[in-house]
Amino acid sequence: MAVSVVEATTLRTRIPPVRNPWPRRKRKAKEAFRYAVIVALCLVVLFPVYWMVLSTFQPEKYTLTYPPPLWFRGFNTSAISSLFSQQPIASWLFHSFIVSAVTVVITVVLAVPGAYLLSRLRFRGSGAFGFLLLFTQLMPGAMIIVPELEWYRTLHWTNNLFTLGLLYAAFNVPLGCWILKSSFDTVPNEVIDACYVDGCTQVGSIRRILIPLSRAGLVAVVIVAFFGSWNDYLFASAFLTNRSLYTAGLGIATFISQQNVQLFQLMAAGVVFSLLPVILYVSVQRHVARGLTAGAVK
Amino acid sequence: MxxxxxxxxxxxxxxxxxxxxxxxxxxxxAGLRSNLHLKLLAPILVFEGLFVVYPIIRGVILAFQQTNYGKTSWVGLANFRQMIHDPIFWASVRTTFEFTLAMVVVWLSLGLGVALLTNWAFKGRSLVRGILAIPWAIPDVPTVLTFTIMLDPNFGILNRIASWIPGVHHQIQWLTAPNLAFIAIITMVAWKGFPFYSLVILSSLQAIPDDLYEAAKVDGAGAFQRFRSITFPSIVPTLSLLAVLAFIFSFQQFTLIYLSTGGGPGQDTSTIAILIYNQAFQYFNYNYASAMAAVGLLLAVFGTVLFVVIERRVIRQRYLEGGLS
Incomplete structure (x- = not known):
């Protein structure tokens, strides 16, 4: 629906306006100007990313000179290889991956019933339920970290990747519910009714109709949960004190205060750590951009 | 039947x-008659209760206690009294206020600017939108690394660019000079977060019916007038929702600030989130940190309520508009 509106809009703008006192030349100039601004904006926005990549692959002798060269003076991958050989980055990345996997699975499993509750059922306390979810989602992590840590210590759950994943899931389930709810909302009631007529139960209608028809929403939930746990530093820094269990975000952050880590290794770590989220984002961006934003502003 | x-x-x-x-x-x-909703609710409520609600309650209790040498005792409002007389706390309240206000303004204006700029049928627009959303996908820690390196006073690229400006000779201490550190943080947080705002605003721009613009053009309205009387009023609801979200998200911001300045220089960039973390994990004043967290929680509740109220209004307005058209 919305897509067709967009297409219509874009088509419309190509048609010259009804009364155009100025011939094409002025419009062309205006377009060129707009293009120029857009290109400049993209360059500025991409610059930090470019700089990270440049500092990683620039030959070492150039990275610490002042003024730093703006372009590649060569290309070497020694930063990456020395990073992997001198730092436990591989195991840190693996830890991040485990934690993220736990987060994603739990979030999806709990977001489906939550979204169904928000989208299709009206029950006593549904307003309070929605508010609880929203509050959990909007609550700053730093406000809860102290009691959460005490609670985890009582349970002997600190220094444990699985329980850390559970914690991230708890913070991502609410957003997951909202995203999936907006996806469930788009499924017409008639389809569900047809399913009932064919003899399926409500749970059956979730499994056979709503989930298959909300694939984009599910992907968005997976992405959000993955980003949420892959990105975290706050909780990991408090809950993982055992260096051999560090997640990549936490481990790389410790590089900042370490004198013996070379600058190009630092940047290489940044590139390696950003790679997975960026690839994920680029591969699904077109399909889930709407789902992601819908989740925040329902 | x-x-x-x-x-x-x-x-x-x-x-x-x-x-x-x-x-x-x-x-x-059907849901009214079955107890399906209870079965679906139970796992979520148990899970969120265990990991979020219970710790919140525990945190509030901690705020009224004091632990000395392993002994925990009730101290009533003592922690809060200490807080009220603590100039560092008030400084961080002020910093938080300035920071959140700045982020709301910067995020919304950047988001609006980018959305207006890209809301236009041009070649490669999906590529541009993809590129402009990349900062969103870069995690916090690499973002901090990159900005720290770029802002390094000795070999950072930004000082090289700054040296092109006539009159700038000395090496600027971006992250350790009082006001510059604040500005540097805002720039970094803005870079990381703006794609979200521009995407949401863009989708709300695209929902404005084209006929309105056509009609305005026929009536001889200029570009600015069209913006003022069509574009802006149509996106005000979205903007106000986003303003609340920007407030909450900047209030939540921790990693980018903590890893780049640690709250410094002095207390200049120490928001409440940073202060709580430092109190808890540097000075191990868990109870005092909890008292400050309790205040932060109240603010978060306030933000959530504000969000709900504005959202209701937005939905009502959309409903009315839908009824008219």
Whole structure:
């Protein structure tokens, strides 16, 4: 629906306006100007990313000179290889991956019933339920970290990747519910009714109709949960004190205060750590951009 | 009704017949009669209760206690009294206020600017939108690394760019000079977060019917006038929702600030989140940190309520508009 509106809009703008006192030349100039601004904006926005990549692959002798060269003076991958050989980055990345996997699975499993509750059922306390979810989602992590840590210590759950994943899931389930709810909302009631007529139960209608028809929403939930746990530093820094269990975000952050880590290794770590989220984002961006934003502003 | 039953009775599965014949086929009404919602609610409530609600309650209790040498005792409002007389706390309240206000303004204006700029049928627009959203996908820690390196006073690229400006000679200490550190943080947080705002604003721009612009053009309205009387009023609801979200998200911001300045220089960039973390994990004043967290929680509740109120209004307005068109 919305897509067709967009297409219509874009088509419309190509048609010259009804009364155009100025011939094409002025419009062309205006377009060129707009293009120029857009290109400049993209360059500025991409610059930090470019700089990270440049500092990683620039030959070492150039990275610490002042003024730093703006372009590649060569290309070497020694930063990456020395990073992997001198730092436990591989195991840190693996830890991040485990934690993220736990987060994603739990979030999806709990977001489906939550979204169904928000989208299709009206029950006593549904307003309070929605508010609880929203509050959990909007609550700053730093406000809860102290009691959460005490609670985890009582349970002997600190220094444990699985329980850390559970914690991230708890913070991502609410957003997951909202995203999936907006996806469930788009499924017409008639389809569900047809399913009932064919003899399926409500749970059956979730499994056979709503989930298959909300694939984009599910992907968005997976992405959000993955980003949420892959990105975290706050909780990991408090809950993982055992260096051999560090997640990549936490481990790389410790590089900042370490004198013996070379600058190009630092940047290489940044590139390696950003790679997975960026690839994920680029591969699904077109399909889930709407789902992601819908989740925040329902 | 009868027809539905007849249809269902023919189906080979017996169980669903009962369910279908029990009431209307609409899920919403069926939900009233079954206790399905309880079964679906239970796991989420248990999970969130265990990991979020219980710790919140515990945190509030901590705020009224004091632990000395392993002994925990009730101290009433002592922690809060200490807080009220603590200039560092008030400094961080002020910093938080300035920071959140700055982020709301910067995020919304950047988001609006980028959305207006890209809301136009040009070649490669999906590529541009993809590029402009990349900062969103870069995690916090690499963002901090990159900005720290770029802002390094000795070999950072930004000082090289700054040296092109006539009159700038000395090496600027971006992250350790009082006001510059604040500006540097805002720039970094803005870079990381703006794609979200521009995407949401863009989708709300695209929902404005084109006829309005056509009509305005026919009436001889200029570009600015069209913006003022069509574009802006149509996106005000979205903007106000985003303003609340920007407030909450900047209030939550921790990693980018903590890893780049640690709250310094002095207390210049120490928001409440940073202060709580430092109190808890540097000075191990868990109870004092909890008292400050309790205040932060109240603010978060306030933000959430504000969000709900504005959202209700937005939905009502959309509903009314839908009814008119």
């Amino acid at each position: 009868a027809a539905t039953e007849a249809l269902v009775i023919d189906s080979p599965e017996a169980k669903p017949v009962r369910r279908a014949s029990r009431g209307n086929s609409f899920g919403r009404q």
